[in-house]
Amino acid sequence: MQFIEANGASIPAIGLGTWELRGRSCARLVEQALRLGYRHIDTAQVYENEREVGEGLRASRVRRDDVFVTTKVWTTHYGPNDLERSTKESLTKLRLFEVDLLLLHWPNPQVPLSETLGALAHVKQLGMARHIGVSNFTVALIDEAVAACPEPLVCNQVEYHPYLDQTKVKDACARHGMAVVAYSPVARGRIRGDETLTRIGLAHGKTVAQICLRWLVQQNVAAIPRTSKIERLSENIDIFDFALSEEEMGEISAMGSAKGRLTDYAFAPKWD
Numbered sequence: 336m337q338f339i340e341a342n343g344a345s346i347p348a349i350g351l352g353t354w355e356l357r358g359r360s361c362a363r364l365v366e367q368a369l370r371l372g373y374r375h376i377d378t379a380q381v382y383e384n385e386r387e388v389g390e391g392l393r394a395s396r397v398r399r400d401d402v403f404v405t406t407k408v409w410t411t412h413y414g415p416n417d418l419e420r421s422t423k424e425s426l427t428k429l430r431l432f433e434v435d436l437l438l439l440h441w442p443n444p445q446v447p448l449s450e451t452l453g454a455l456a457h458v459k460q461l462g463m464a465r466h467i468g469v470s471n472f473t474v475a476l477i478d479e480a481v482a483a484c485p486e487p488l489v490c491n492q493v494e495y496h497p498y499l500d501q502t503k504v505k506d507a508c509a510r511h512g513m514a515v516v517a518y519s520p521v522a523r524g525r526i527r528g529d530e531t532l533t534r535i536g537l538a539h540g541k542t543v544a545q546i547c548l549r550w551l552v553q554q555n556v557a558a559i560p561r562t563s564k565i566e567r568l569s570e571n572i573d574i575f576d577f578a579l580s581e582e583e584m585g586e587i588s589a590m591g592s593a594k595g596r597l598t599d600y601a602f603a604p605k606w607d
Contacts, residue, residue, distance in 0.1 A: 336374055337575060339557045341514035342487040344436065344466040347403050348552045349572050350375025352518055352561035353384055360563065365391025368568050369402065377492075377518075377559045378429075379407035379440055380421060385428035393430070404431065405516075407440040407470055407492075408455075414446060415454035422458050437464035438492055441471045448476070449483040456486040468492070474507040481511045490514040495556065496522040497532065497547055497587050498595035505554070520558040521547045523597055531586060539577045542570060549574045550587045 337348040351368045353361060353376065361384045365376055369392065378388045385406060392402060406429070412421035422437060439455060442448070459467050469480055470492035481488055491508050495501045495517035508515050521544045526532055532543040539546070544560070548571060551558045560571045579587070 336372065337552060339514045339555055341489045342466075342512045344489040344514070345403075346436070346490065346514055346516065346557045347373070347375035348557050349373065349548065349574065350377050350403070350405075350516075350557065350559040351568070352559035353378045353388055354382055354518070354561050356382075356384055356387070356561070356563060358384075358387060361387040362391040362394065364563070364565060364568070366394040367565050369395035369397045371568050372572055373568070374401055375403045375405070375557070375559065377405045377516075379438075380409045380412070380425055381407070381440065385425055389429040389431065399431070403435045404429065405436040405438065405492075406434050407438040410439075410441050410443040413439070413443050413451040413454070415450065415457070418451065418454040419458055419461070419463075422463050426463060433462060434464050436466045436468060436489065438468045438470045438490070439472075442469075442473075442476055448479055452480055452484040456484055459486050468513070472504075474503050477504070477507045477511065477513070481513075488513055490516050490557075492516040492518060492559075494519045494596060494598050495551065495558075496520050496595075496597075497526070497529075497550065497590045498522055498592070499597075500588075500591035500593055500595065505556070514555075514557060516557045516559060517551050518559055518561075519597055520551055520560050525597070531590060535579070535583050535587070538583075539579075541574070541577065544570060545574050546579070546587070549577065549579055550584060553579055553584060 338345040466489045468488045468490040526543045536546045
């Protein structure tokens with residue numbers, strides 16, 4: 336496993352995203368992923384599966400200190416008291432004393448950002464999170480958040496795949512020593528049959544999904560592909576035995592545009 340270093344955090348480059356995973360199947364996937372060598376598990380309050388993620392973590396028998404666990408605070412809990420209370424509830428469900436990374440899931444213009452970041456930093460100072468960060472923040476909001484937060488922010492988790500150009504967000508994070516963590520890194524399966532990715536995959540004996548994940552990792556971006564199929568777990572982590580050429584990296588990057596976003600939430604902010 337490779338790691339992305341950012342403001343004191345070492346984030347495993349490939350993790351398991353758990354959005355839409357529920358019940359026993361969620362616990363089994365987390366357990367199996369950890370036994371296969373995954374060391375980064377991503378969940379969120381709004382996913383309603385923190386309890387099952389915790390069950391999978393314990394069932395795997397992997398040492399707690401060896402696993403990087405991320406959860407995200409939902410937007411309705413951004414008031415100082417609510418943020419602390421909801422974090423305690425997440426830890427209770429996960430049955431952990433602390434998470435490795437606690438993120439604000441989306442910007443919420445209804446609560447002053449400085450107030451929310453103060454509460455997030457306080458939760459870290461109380462020992463409930465080793466590191467803190469944000470998710471789905473624009474360039475302008477990244478700059479505002481870093482200036483307002485009394486503790487270092489280690490990442491911005493965003494949608495990122497070959498069809499979406501995130502150069503501006505990546506550059507903003509780099510300016511502040513923050514990592515980018517990519518969700519939907521294989522574009523929710525839309526990469527199947529892509530001619531460019533298929534051709535590059537054939538040259539390396541890899542699948543199109545592996546090409547996408549390798550493209551992200553070579554940019555020093557962590558990726559958290561979600562899968563509901565145990566057989567896909569081995570495929571997604573098997574990307575550390577080859578490298579894409581500069582030409583191949585450029586070819587894949589050229590596929591992206593600012594209009595390549597798949598996430599379509601009514602509450603999502605406008606992106607720079």
